[in-house]
Amino acid sequence: MSRGLLAGREGVEEVRSRTDIVSVISEYVSLRKAGKNFVGLCPFHQERTPSFTVSPDRQMFYCFGCGKGGDVFSFLMMKENLTFGEALRVLADRAGVKLSRATAETGSAQKVQEMRKALEWAEEKFRSVLGSDLGKECMEYLRSRGLTQEVISRFRLGYAPPFWDFLLRAAHHDGISEEALVDAGLLTRRSEGGLYDRFRDRVIFPIWDGMGRVIGFAGRVLKEGEPKYLNSPDTALFHKGRHWYALHLAREGIRRTGRAVVMEGYMDVIACHQYGLDNAVGGMGTALTADQARALFLLGGEVVLAYDSDAAGMQAAERAITVFREAGGRVKVASFDEGKDPDEYIRSKGKEAFERQLEEARLDIMFLYGKYARECGGDRVAIKEKIVPVLASLESKVEMGEFVREIASAMGVLEGDLRADVESYQKKNAKTRYEYKKSENRNTTQHGMTLRPGMAGNSAIRTGSGIGRNTTDSVPIKSNTASVKGSLSGQVAGREKAEEGLVRALLEEPDLAVEVREWVAPEMVKDPVCRRTLEIIFEYVGKVVQNKSRERPGIKAETVLNFVNDSIDDEEARARIAGLLVGEELPGPRERLVKDYVKTIKKARSLELEAELKRCEASQDVERQALLLKEIQELRRGLG
Ligand SMILES: [Zn+2]
CATH class of the missing domain: 3.90.580.10 (Zinc finger, CHC2-type domain)
Known part of the structure; x- marks a missing residue:
């Protein structure tokens, strides 16, 4: 790129x-x-x-x-x-x-740039319609839901008028590309040809990415009609399973309060923010994903679900709990009695009362217990049948023990009996549970990689040895020194270590490269990333030395590193260099180490050439033999 x-x-x-x-x-x-x-x-x-x-x-x-x-x-x-x-x-x-x-x-892909432009333009169009006569009814609706002008602006709400060609015509007028509007999911193509507006007669909620750039829209019907909420389709920029509604507006609040409040509806989130609860985010009206769950866990602090208190809301909370658990964390669930939605609750009772409900939120497993207990109407056998698999699925024994104790006491059964049930369930399901886990893990790994296809997995460390230590992937090392006597794997490992060490030492103390480039040529380095990095360092140092006569030119490590990062276009290569620098300190003064590293590299190179020489002798390639001999002799001189 x-x-x-x-x-x-x-x-x-x-x-x-x-x-x-x-x-x-x-x-x-x-x-x-x-x-x-x-x-x-x-x-x-x-x-x-x-x-x-x-x-x-x-x-x-x-x-x-x-x-x-x-x-x-x-x-x-x-x-x-x-x-x-x-x-x-x-x-x-x-x-x-x-x-x-x-x-x-210059660096932006043209297509994506056009899409962004179209999305920003559409957001502005919908907003201006809301403020016009055409948007009067929509504005009245928003006011009737208790929204202030300030919060309507902050959430950039808009209105899509009831025409099939509103955006289409405006786009022609404003010079916005139809293609970009189709890519962005704002225009739909008719099967018989022609285009029409996706959103008609709907309140428009723009949806942003983590940095506050609009990537899609949700539209709510103003009067009757199905579906009640219509989302943009997934596009190159918008993936429903990857974003939280209003995360960029809530991030600061989440960090400040140490709590993220997860809500179901866009209106719920807006109501919270209007009342000063700026740590609320919303789902996209679709099932939550492990990606979303993880993004919240990464911010630290607790996650509290504030869902509708009706049966559908409780069901959604149960599904969400499973997703958050699978993503490796736990959540709490707040309840809003008297059949109120969180939106109504905060409007009628205020911020303090709402926050009290958040404070009193129950841990996910206790929430599930309460839900099952209600559903089963106190039938203890039925409750047990539902809660035992949940308890058995907890990975932490300590956590399981705590919940077993609490639930046994709530049910009025002996703790030991409940524990025995959980353990026998685990034994019975050990095999299937493992298989379930395995397939789950595979899925989450795929979901977890929010990167381009081909970027996923451990590919970044495939060529490395000294870094990526925690990975269980074996690192295949190709070598053409196979016929050389001695501990081959030891040599290979030693060489890679030396090559990585040399690169690191020079990145940390670039002045050393003035001398080192006289001792070693990049061609002697086997690892492609190390070789390329060395070339770049030498190139940089060469330029500096030309302009200065002093032996120690005082090159800043930071400058060289930036130069290296900018000269390497391959993401994986840059990642490896980062890995080298962030790893453990080098074991000694760099001045001495680089000498050892160079020696190791030359020795390995010379062995490699000797092996090739043997092969040439067999094939009687005399010319190549002479070249190899010469190079080997030079290397040996350098080693003496
Ligand atoms: Zn990682």
């Missing part, structure tokens, strides 16, 4: 120098300090113990679990599915740096 071309242009360095990777990533992941670094749960794969590491010194991140890594640009590109140009613009806005238009936009 065009990262290399864009980087180095006006503004990029300024954005970089004014951006702190820790504070950017903290908006997605709750990080805690661990030595020089920060650690947290990885946003790119599912895990329970943090292997996601952020280094403030290097301004890099790396996950020892899945091998994702890079700088702050890489993080946003992966997490928010941005191009380099888009990530640059986001960070520039954040840092208050003004970019020239050209710098920010």
